[in-house]
Amino acid sequence: MRLIYFAWVRERIGKPQEDVELPAGIETVADLLRWLKSRGEEYEHALQYPDVIRVAINQEHVEHREKIAGAREIALFPPMTGG
Amino acid sequence: MPGAVVPTVRIQAEDFDVAAEIAKMTQGRADIGAVVTFSGLCRDEGGRLAALELEHYPGMAEAEIGRIAAEAVHRWPLQGLTAIHRHGRVAPGENIVLVVAASTHRQAAFEAANFLMDYLKSRAPFWKKEHHTDGSQGGWVDAKEADDEAASRWKRN
Numbered sequence: 738m739r740l741i742y743f744a745w746v747r748e749r750i751g752k753p754q755e756d757v758e759l760p761a762g763i764e765t766v767a768d769l770l771r772w773l774k775s776r777g778e779e780y781e782h783a784l785q786y787p788d789v790i791r792v793a794i795n796q797e798h799v800e801h802r803e804k805i806a807g808a809r810e811i812a813l814f815p816p817m818t819g820g
Numbered sequence: 821m822p823g824a825v826v827p828t829v830r831i832q833a834e835d836f837d838v839a840a841e842i843a844k845m846t847q848g849r850a851d852i853g854a855v856v857t858f859s860g861l862c863r864d865e866g867g868r869l870a871a872l873e874l875e876h877y878p879g880m881a882e883a884e885i886g887r888i889a890a891e892a893v894h895r896w897p898l899q900g901l902t903a904i905h906r907h908g909r910v911a912p913g914e915n916i917v918l919v920v921a922a923s924t925h926r927q928a929a930f931e932a933a934n935f936l937m938d939y940l941k942s943r944a945p946f947w948k949k950e951h952h953t954d955g956s957q958g959g960w961v962d963a964k965e966a967d968d969e970a971a972s973r974w975k976r977n
Contacts, residue, residue: 744949744960797883812945814877817942817943818946819917819940819948820940820946820967
């Protein structure tokens with residue numbers, strides 16, 4: 738599964754994207770954020786406040802309770818500031 | 821007829837020409853009675869800001885603005901709808917975003933343009949980073965709660 742990061746999430750994690758193998762038991766976006774946060778200091782720094790992180794699965798916005806089965810691409814980013 | 825219009829959505833690094841976009845929409849037609857345009861520009865924040873760096877999510881940016889535009893043509897009887905958003909480095913005084921909405925009567929065009937901008941601000945995957953005139957790199961612009969509230973007023977039960 739491909740993870741993509743934007744803005745300060747990307748800067749704090751230190752890479753724009755990565756391919757990961759998820760361990761068993763990671764079912765929802767919230768599970769994914771919790772697991773990622775435990776992967777090291779840079780992830781801890783980026784995902785310190787998981788509630789503010791916005792998530793898109795296959796380029797569509799989703800809530801944190803959304804199941805991630807079947808996702809090809811999951812993007813994590815801060816609240817958007819376009820326009 | 822609502823839903824018959826196919827919106828134009830462009831995500832691009834280069835600037836756009838507001839007059840040219842209006843002309844493209846209205847050329848050769850005699851049925852349009854109202855054209856509303858909104859352009860968003862980069863401010864210098866009292867001389868502090870040298871430029872904004874606009875990061876975006878390629879693919880999703882087009883898709884998400886496309887979804888918002890499709891909702892707008894579904895809700896209002898529009899005759900044309902264009903949304904253009906720039907990415908990359910934008911200097912103060914330059915354009916960032918353009919919405920052009922056309923309809924028979926003004927109200928639909930006004931409301932659709934307003935709706936599109938409100939949703940675009942809180943849902944289109946773009947992030948602004950400030951570059952300061954003193955050479956220091958500023959931070960990422962914080963999202964405003966007011967923008968989420970502006971979008972929520974269009975919610976229908």
